[in-house]
Amino acid sequence: MRIAAGIEMLELHWGSMTFCPTVLFDHEQWVLVDTGMPGSAPAILELVKHADIGQLHLSAILLTHNDIDHIGSLPTFKANHPQLNIYAHEADKAVIDGKQPMVKVPLARLAGLLGALPEKTRIEFEAAFVKPTKENVTRTMADGETLPFAGGIKVIHTPGHTPGHVCLYHVSSKTLIAGDAMVIENGKLFGPREALTPDMTTALQSLKKFKAYDIETVICFHGGQLQGYVNERIAALTDGI
Numbered sequence: 001m002r003i004a005a006g007i008e009m010l011e012l013h014w015g016s017m018t019f020c021p022t023v024l025f026d027h028e029q030w031v032l033v034d035t036g037m038p039g040s041a042p043a044i045l046e047l048v049k050h051a052d053i054g055q056l057h058l059s060a061i062l063l064t065h066n067d068i069d070h071i072g073s074l075p076t077f078k079a080n081h082p083q084l085n086i087y088a089h090e091a092d093k094a095v096i097d098g099k100q101p102m103v104k105v106p107l108a109r110l111a112g113l114l115g116a117l118p119e120k121t122r123i124e125f126e127a128a129f130v131k132p133t134k135e136n137v138t139r140t141m142a143d144g145e146t147l148p149f150a151g152g153i154k155v156i157h158t159p160g161h162t163p164g165h166v167c168l169y170h171v172s173s174k175t176l177i178a179g180d181a182m183v184i185e186n187g188k189l190f191g192p193r194e195a196l197t198p199d200m201t202t203a204l205q206s207l208k209k210f211k212a213y214d215i216e217t218v219i220c221f222h223g224g225q226l227q228g229y230v231n232e233r234i235a236a237l238t239d240g241i
Contacts, residue, residue: 001224001225002051003173003175003217003219003225004170004172004173004175004217005172005173006024006025006026006150006151006170006172006173007022007023007024007025007150007170007173007175008022008023008025008048008051008053009021009022009023009219009224009225010022010023010044010047010048010051011047011224012036012040012043012044012047013043014036014037014040014043014069018224019034019036019037019040019069019221019222020219020220020221020222020223020224020225021033021034021035021036021044021221022034022168022177022219023048023051023053024062024149024150024153024170025053025056025150026149026150026151027056028056028057029056029057029058029059029149030048030053030056030057030058030059031058031059031060031061031062031149031150032044032058032060032061032062032077033061033062033063033064033168033177034062034063034064034070034071034179034221035061035063035070035071035072035073035074035077036069036070036072036073037068037069037072037073037113038068038072038073038075038113038114038117038121038122038125039072039073039076039117039118039121040072040073041073041076041077041080044073058077058081058084059084059085060084060085060086060087060149061074061077061084061085061086061087062087062088062141062147062149062153062168063086063087063088063092063096063137064165064166064167064168064177064179064180064221065088065089065092065161065162065164065165065166065179065180066088066092066095066096066102066162066164067102067104067161067162067180067196068102068104068105068110068113069221070179070180070221071096071129072125074086074096074128074136075121075124075125075127075128075129075136076121076124078124078128078136079124084138085138085139086136086137086138086139087137087138087139087140087141087147088137088140088141088164089140089141089142089155089157089164089165089166090140090142090164091159091162091163091164092162092163092164092165093135093137093140093164095162096136096137097132097135097136097137098128098129098130098131098132098136099132102129103198104196114126141155141166142155142157143155143156143157143166144156146171147168150170150172151170151171151172152170152171152172153168153169153170153171154168154169154171154213155168156168156169156209156210156213157206157209158179158181158203158206158207158209159199159202159203159206160181160192160197160198160199160200160201160202160203160204160205160206161179161180161181161192161196161197161198161203162198165179165180165181165203165206166179167179167181167210169213169215173216173217174213174214174215174216174217175215175216175217175218175219176210176213176215176217176218176219176230177219178218178219178220178221179220179221180192180193180196180197180220180221180222181203181206181207182207182218182220182234182237183220183222183223184218184220184222184223184224184225184226185223187226189218189220189226189230189233189234189237190237191203191204191207191237193222204237204238204241205238205241207234207237207238208238208241210231210234211231211234211235213231214231215230215231215234216230217230218230218234
């Protein structure tokens, strides 16, 4: 779905679930925000192709945080594009580099996921996250930094869901890429899912940072996009906090 010039929201189906990675692009390159579950890379590339962006050069991946449904296909993208720049916040870097475990994925579930993957994909995943030989993150991004993609992307550090969770604000379209800081269900905007958010208090406090931005559209990795009165809807989530 084309949100505005330079920004495309993908609808990625994985089993019974739908995830919404975002693509940022200009006339030369495209940048992927979050990579989906392990094994999702071919489907993402097909969606990018149908969006008429696939002929451009994939230059970077921006990771909103370290959950497996956001970093799962990173190893495949890295294997196929060795020169990719991988961006993440410093506080989530150790998990993304495979130096710390993915705390929200029990070992039994991880083993089941890996066992269901094609051998090549499983080997790539294990080499990146289970027995890494090198770091995955090539560049950290900091709160308030502006990244030079699609006319400018503002980084907003929003800890709580994970320590290094970030949201990304596409300046020209006034679009907030929210990662898992918020979700959309039945057309309504909610805060992060409490069962998957270790520090819910901090996560809700983080939403107050959005007051500084004029937001016309929000893209949630779980739930898709929402337009209209976005700042007011976010303010209602933190009312009384």
